Amino acid sequence: MRRIRVPLPGMELGHVNSYLVECEDGLALIDVGLATYDGAVGLLRGLRELGARPQDITRVFVTHYHADHITLLSLLSQITEAEYYIGERELSIGSNFDGFLRGLFEEFERHGAPKAFLEEVKKVAPMVRFRKAFEDVWQLPWIPVRDGESLPCGLRAVWTPGHTPGHTVYVRGAAAFTGDHILPKITPNISYWVKIEGYDPLGDYLKSLAKVRGLGAMGYPAHGDPIQDLDKRIDEILEHHRERLAEVAEILTRGPKTAFEVAREVSWDIGQFDSLDVYNKFFAVGETLSHLVHLEFEGVAEGREEGGVVVWRLVEEKLKNYRLT
Ligand SMILES: [Zn+2]
Numbered sequence: 001m002r003r004i005r006v007p008l009p010g011m012e013l014g015h016v017n018s019y020l021v022e023c024e025d026g027l028a029l030i031d032v033g034l035a036t037y038d039g040a041v042g043l044l045r046g047l048r049e050l051g052a053r054p055q056d057i058t059r060v061f062v063t064h065y066h067a068d069h070i071t072l073l074s075l076l077s078q079i080t081e082a083e084y085y086i087g088e089r090e091l092s093i094g095s096n097f098d099g100f101l102r103g104l105f106e107e108f109e110r111h112g113a114p115k116a117f118l119e120e121v122k123k124v125a126p127m128v129r130f131r132k133a134f135e136d137v138w139q140l141p142w143i144p145v146r147d148g149e150s151l152p153c154g155l156r157a158v159w160t161p162g163h164t165p166g167h168t169v170y171v172r173g174a175a176a177f178t179g180d181h182i183l184p185k186i187t188p189n190i191s192y193w194v195k196i197e198g199y200d201p202l203g204d205y206l207k208s209l210a211k212v213r214g215l216g217a218m219g220y221p222a223h224g225d226p227i228q229d230l231d232k233r234i235d236e237i238l239e240h241h242r243e244r245l246a247e248v249a250e251i252l253t254r255g256p257k258t259a260f261e262v263a264r265e266v267s268w269d270i271g272q273f274d275s276l277d278v279y280n281k282f283f284a285v286g287e288t289l290s291h292l293v294h295l296e297f298e299g300v301a302e303g304r305e306e307g308g309v310v311v312w313r314l315v316e317e318k319l320k321n322y323r324l325t
C-alpha cells in the first residue's frame with residue numbers, strides 16, 4: 001500500500017491522502033481528492049511516481065461523501081473503468097442534493113444562526129462550490145457498502161457513523177484506513193445535519209470509536225501521517241468530547257441559549273468564535289449542536305422551540321457538574 005498526498009488548495013487541511021492498494025486483478029484507491037487543477041495533477045503525478053497508470057485503477061473505495069474525498073472522481077471516472085464503493089448511508093444524501101442543502105440551512109437558522117451569516121456560508125461551502133463535480137460523481141454506478149462486509153482487495157468494511165452518517169473505515173490485515181473518523185492531529189468535526197427523530201451524531205460517533213478500538217491495526221487517516229497507536233488516539237478524542245460536553249453543559253448554567261449563542265462561548269482550540277472565518281464558525285455551530293443534542297439524549301439538556309428558534313437549557317440544577325463517563 002502506498003500513499004499519495006493530494007493537494008487541497010484553499011483548505012486549511014492542506015492535503016488529503018489517497019491510498020493505492022494492490023488487488024488480485026488491478027489496483028484500488030481509497031479516497032481520491034478534491035476536484036481542482038492542483039488535486040488532479042497531484043493525483044495523476046502521484047500515480048505516475050508509483051508506476052501506476054489511471055487505467056490500472058479498477059476499484060475506488062470512498063470513506064465518505066465530503067468534497068475533499070470524493071469529487072476528484074468526476075475526473076478519474078473519465079479516464080478509467082472502475083467500480084465505485086461507498087457506505088450505503090452516504091447514498092441517501094446524494095440522491096436529494098437540493099433538499100439536503102435546504103434542510104441543512106433551515107436547521108441552522110432554527111438553531112439561532114443569523115440569515116446573513118448563512119448567506120456567507122453558502123458562498124464558501126464545498127457542497128455549493130463543488131456542486132457540478134458532486135452532481136457528476138453522484139451519477140456513477142455506486143456499489144453500496146454494508147457494515148462488516150468483505151470486499152474485494154482483501155478489505156473489510158466497518159461502518160463508522162458520526163463524522164457523516166455513512167462514514168466507512170476499510171480494514172485490510174493490520175491496516176485500518178480511517179478516513180476522517182480518526183485523525184492524528186485534529187479532532188474530526190462532528191456536526192449536525194438534519195432533524196431526524198433519534199439522530200444523535202455525537203452518540204453515533206462515540207460508539208463508532210469503540211468499533212475501531214482493539215483492532216491492533218496501524219491507522220492510515222485521510223489527512224496527516226499514519227497513527228501508530230489507534231487506541232491511544234481514540235482515548236484522546238474521547239477525552240476531548242468529554243471536556244467539550246462538560247463545557248457546553250457549564251455554559252448552559254449561565255442561562256438558556258440557542259446553539260449559536262452557546263457556540264460563541266465555547267473555548268475553541270483555534271481561537272475565539274468571533275475571530276474565526278465564516279466556514280470555521282459554521283463548523284463550530286454544528287459541533288456545538290451535536291454536543292447539545294447528545295446532552296439531550298443523556299437527559300442533561302433540553303431544546304425547546306420558542307418562536308421558531310430552539311432554546312437550550314439544563315434539565316436540572318443538580319446536573320451542573322455534568323461529566324460523561
Ligand atoms: Zn470529512
Ligand SMILES: [Zn+2]
Pocket residue numbers: 016066068069180222223
Ligand atoms: Zn476530509
